[in-house]
Amino acid sequence: MTQKRSTWQKVAVREELGERSGFISAQQLHAEMVAAGQKLGLTTVYRALTDMVESGEADALTGSDGETRYRICGQEHHHHLICNVCGKTVEFELPGFEAATKALALSHGFQEVSHSIELFGTCSDCPRG
Amino acid sequence: MTQKRSTWQKVAVREELGERSGFISAQQLHAEMVAAGQKLGLTTVYRALTDMVESGEADALTGSDGETRYRICGQEHHHHLICNVCGKTVEFELPGFEAATKALALSHGFQEVSHSIELFGTCSDCPRG
């Protein structure tokens, strides 16, 4: 059976991503790793990130510009509070909301409901616009 | 100053979009309009849709597949409940939630907060998976 191998490339991607607190695109992450002297291919970075998302190690977030950004995160269900300026991300939970949305969806006849909740703003470290 | 002109193409896109209850991609909308006998360019459809989003006449939603889908909607603040199968969309509001998210964001030092909330599920008209 196909089992995953641990390579220095994958480890490097995981570490590089782990050093950040916000979301970053595959392209950008790759560019910075190359700039830092690590020789790996863009394809590999994409593969490593995709693997991490599948295994629940990272979250993927597709922005309105069509670019997908990634971030290390825990496996528990949570949502994100994201700074528009610096990209800093805070995870949070909203007790009661899960149930409320589910009830609302059911009242409209929807089943197998999932939800996507993201809050965007400017964090205290960044100048206000 | 640059003012907008009204063309039959823009009107046609607005009408075609208005006849639908769910989100649809620019490509798909264009394909159906052409199939229906209307001769207009894909570029024009993109432009018309972008204009409508800017003017608040429509909502744009970028999915995880990188495709942007559009839908006619009112200007009041609302969220969407979307069927994964047929694309049917229901608008809803969540009284109290707006305040809750804002308070949560502020407690983390974030300001100028906006949020994105989408619920996905299978509607009563579609077979469950």
Added chain:
DNA sequence: TTTGGTTCGATAATGATTTTCAGTAAGGAG
């Protein structure tokens, strides 16, 4: 070291969206 996979990564391909740019047509001025 030979074998049988898995992984790498340069490059080509894909596919949605945008840009170009020359030709078309609103819509106000006369």
Added chain:
DNA sequence: CTCCTTACTGAAAATCATTATCGAACCAAA
């Protein structure tokens, strides 16, 4: 109504992120 000015149109080319190809590199183990 006719003439302009300039936004609009749309076919084709350009972008750009992401994915597919496929031979080379690599790992574990027999």
